Amino acid sequence: MINIPKGTKDALPSEIYKWHAIEDTAKAVSDRYGFREIRTPVFEHTELFSRGVGDTTDVVTKEMYTFLDKGGRSVTLRPEGTAGVARAFIENGLAGGAMPFKVYYLISAFRYERPQAGRLREFHQFGAELYGAEGPSADAEAIAFADRFLREVGVGKAVRLHINSIGCPICRAEYQTALKEFFRPHLDEMCPDCRSRFDKNPMRMLDCKEEGCKKFTSHAPRMLDYLCEDCRTHFEGVKALLTRAGISFEVDPSIVRGLDYYSRTVFEFTSDALGAQSTVLGGGRYDTLLSQLGAKPTPAVGFAAGIERLILLLDALAVPVQEKHVDCYLLGMDPSSREKAFLLAEELRSGGLSCETDLMDRSVKAQFKYADKLGARFVAVLGEQELQEGCAEVKDMQNSTSERVRFDGLAQYIKGRN
Numbered sequence: 442m443i444n445i446p447k448g449t450k451d452a453l454p455s456e457i458y459k460w461h462a463i464e465d466t467a468k469a470v471s472d473r474y475g476f477r478e479i480r481t482p483v484f485e486h487t488e489l490f491s492r493g494v495g496d497t498t499d500v501v502t503k504e505m506y507t508f509l510d511k512g513g514r515s516v517t518l519r520p521e522g523t524a525g526v527a528r529a530f531i532e533n534g535l536a537g538g539a540m541p542f543k544v545y546y547l548i549s550a551f552r553y554e555r556p557q558a559g560r561l562r563e564f565h566q567f568g569a570e571l572y573g574a575e576g577p578s579a580d581a582e583a584i585a586f587a588d589r590f591l592r593e594v595g596v597g598k599a600v601r602l603h604i605n606s607i608g609c610p611i612c613r614a615e616y617q618t619a620l621k622e623f624f625r626p627h628l629d630e631m632c633p634d635c636r637s638r639f640d641k642n643p644m645r646m647l648d649c650k651e652e653g654c655k656k657f658t659s660h661a662p663r664m665l666d667y668l669c670e671d672c673r674t675h676f677e678g679v680k681a682l683l684t685r686a687g688i689s690f691e692v693d694p695s696i697v698r699g700l701d702y703y704s705r706t707v708f709e710f711t712s713d714a715l716g717a718q719s720t721v722l723g724g725g726r727y728d729t730l731l732s733q734l735g736a737k738p739t740p741a742v743g744f745a746a747g748i749e750r751l752i753l754l755l756d757a758l759a760v761p762v763q764e765k766h767v768d769c770y771l772l773g774m775d776p777s778s779r780e781k782a783f784l785l786a787e788e789l790r791s792g793g794l795s796c797e798t799d800l801m802d803r804s805v806k807a808q809f810k811y812a813d814k815l816g817a818r819f820v821a822v823l824g825e826q827e828l829q830e831g832c833a834e835v836k837d838m839q840n841s842t843s844e845r846v847r848f849d850g851l852a853q854y855i856k857g858r859n
């Protein structure tokens with residue numbers, strides 16, 4: 442017996458309707474905001490992530506699935522979606538097309554993490570990216586899009602939006618100096634991760650989850666007090682638009698996001714329904730990523746949501762999700778009725794209905810049981826008598842009534858009552 446690899450999960454047919462509901466909503470909402478789908482490879486050259494995601498992040502230093510292919514090249518299973526989209530944008534010369542460039546993706550991504558609830562080694566994301574617009578309206582549109590997606594999935598009431606600005610490289614440099622001065626006297630008492638972040642990226646110390654570190658980080662200087670004039674105006678613009686659009690948020694200085702490429706606006710939608718404030722969707726602006734990867738400077742903003750987390754949230758909140766059922770089961774009582782049932786099923790399918798009929802030579806009783814398991818809305822029973830009359834005895838499985846319906850009126854009958 443070969444088992445599933447640690448940190449991976451099957452999405453079984455009995456649960457798949459939840460995945461479809463989320464994916465269908467993602468596609469429909471993307472459409473309304475003018476975002477089109479992009480599909481990029483599952484693996485890329487390792488260098489794309491070390492340069493794009495940043496080689497000081499946990500994702501790159503500890504969690505990547507990296508291996509040499511048979512040609513001896515180092516390749517990596519994507520740990521997130523943003524870097525691959527940026528690579529595709531540059532490589533295909535898309536900056537020459539219509540701007541802003543707006544895309545979404547539904548992907549699986551890979552991180553070698555210690556598996557825990559809602560955190561898998563292969564996980565799935567819905568993400569969106571918007572390139573070319575540097576004004577606050579682009580940030581506001583990305584946030585409004587994310588907010589609408591979560592509401593339409595059905596988890597809107599259980600999530601809260603936190604936003605922050607982490608400034609630009611210029612004002613952040615000044616802030617990081619202040620932050621280092623603040624942390625320097627306490628470094629001995631902080632965790633090894635924080636000590637290594639101190640030199641490479643001190644802002645990452647702010648979202649350390651170690652209790653011993655939190656007592657220092659909670660008193661640390663705030664980036665918001667160091668924003669330059671341009672960054673401050675930008676952040677005020679984002680907040681004003683969100684307020685006018687009726688999207689509620691709180692400014693939260695502890696939101697820094699885990700990846701190096703962010704600048705200015707960062708945001709997270711969190712929920713308490715999955716235990717202590719977990720992030721359901723996160724994103725922000727990353728104006729330097731494209732130039733880091735060799736493009737001309739191109740402002741960008743985006744977000745990603747974890748699909749497994751959303752499913753856990755739907756379950757935790759008991760959100761009703763529409764499950765697809767069979768419209769009609771065609772039950773033949775004898776060999777010639779079975780054949781007629783097979784042909785009628787084909788006819789109904791041509792008319793757009795979902796049907797099943799017996800493929801296992803089951804008894805009438807066993808067929809009824811099966812139809813019930815399928816959640817069939819109607820069961821059309823055919824026997825010798827029915828074949829002669831050109832009718833089926835159609836049982837409504839919801840209220841147990843039944844009616845005689847002519848074969849040629851069957852599709853219409855079911856559609857009219859569905």
Ligand SMILES: [Zn+2]
Binds near residue numbers: 668671
């Ligand atoms: Zn700035």
Ligand SMILES: [Zn+2]
Binds near residue numbers: 632633635646649650
């Ligand atoms: Zn720490």
